[in-house]
Amino acid sequence: MSQALEEDLDEKLKEGIQLSLRNGLVVMVRKLRRTDGESFYKFMCNLSPYSRSMFHPHPFDKQAAERAAADADSPNSCRLVATYSDEIIAYACWTHHIFRSHFPIVSIAVADAFQNQGLGRQLMKILIEIAKRRAKRGLELDVYKENTRAIHLYESLGFKRIGETLDKRQYVMRLEFEAQADQKNGRGFKFMLSFWRRR
């Protein structure tokens, strides 16, 4: 990982950065673009019923895909996609919660054929780093209690269970960032870079 990327993550993500998966495939991660509505919709349509049932930030229709793409440049959200052969194969975002803008809400889905290869973890680390750089206090998410893979991933990144949804089917999880001093000296990002270097 070059020094330039350390300093310029937001800028590099506009063009895209390469990430290696456990199986050796190399994918591109970049910000969602306004022109991605169609391919984002295709990605949602191709998720298996199980993956769709676990991913729940918005409905799976064309309008939802286009709304997300239209919001691509908003300062109140961070929306990433991973692509392989120019097809979207993962989506990860945080968006402001109307009442809790210091703790944006995370959503993530990886295409079934690319799951369990380390992509979700790498995307989560980028989302976390960008949230820190934008002075958020942390991130929150809801996760179905039976989604053991996602829960393992979130807990290993430091998310804690802080409650459950009204229907009691999901945990509410929160990652609180360390104090500002640690953020300023870039500890979190160095951790992420060491992860990337290991790949």
Ligand SMILES: CC(C)(COP(=O)(O)OP(=O)(O)OC[C@H]1O[C@@H](n2cnc3c(N)ncnc32)[C@H](O)[C@@H]1OP(=O)(O)O)[C@@H](O)C(=O)NCCC(=O)NCCS
């Ligand atoms: C959940 C999801 C985003 C994770 O992304 P991913 O790329 O598959 O995850 P990764 O490979 O980066 O990490 C998975 C981790 O869970 C572990 N894992 C895999 N299956 C597991 C299981 N059944 N129980 C517990 N842990 C499991 C893996 O070993 C890995 O941990 P490690 O890095 O410590 O070895 C992805 O699987 C997905 O899109 N699922 C469907 C939609 C969804 O559930 N979205 C989340 C909504 S809250």
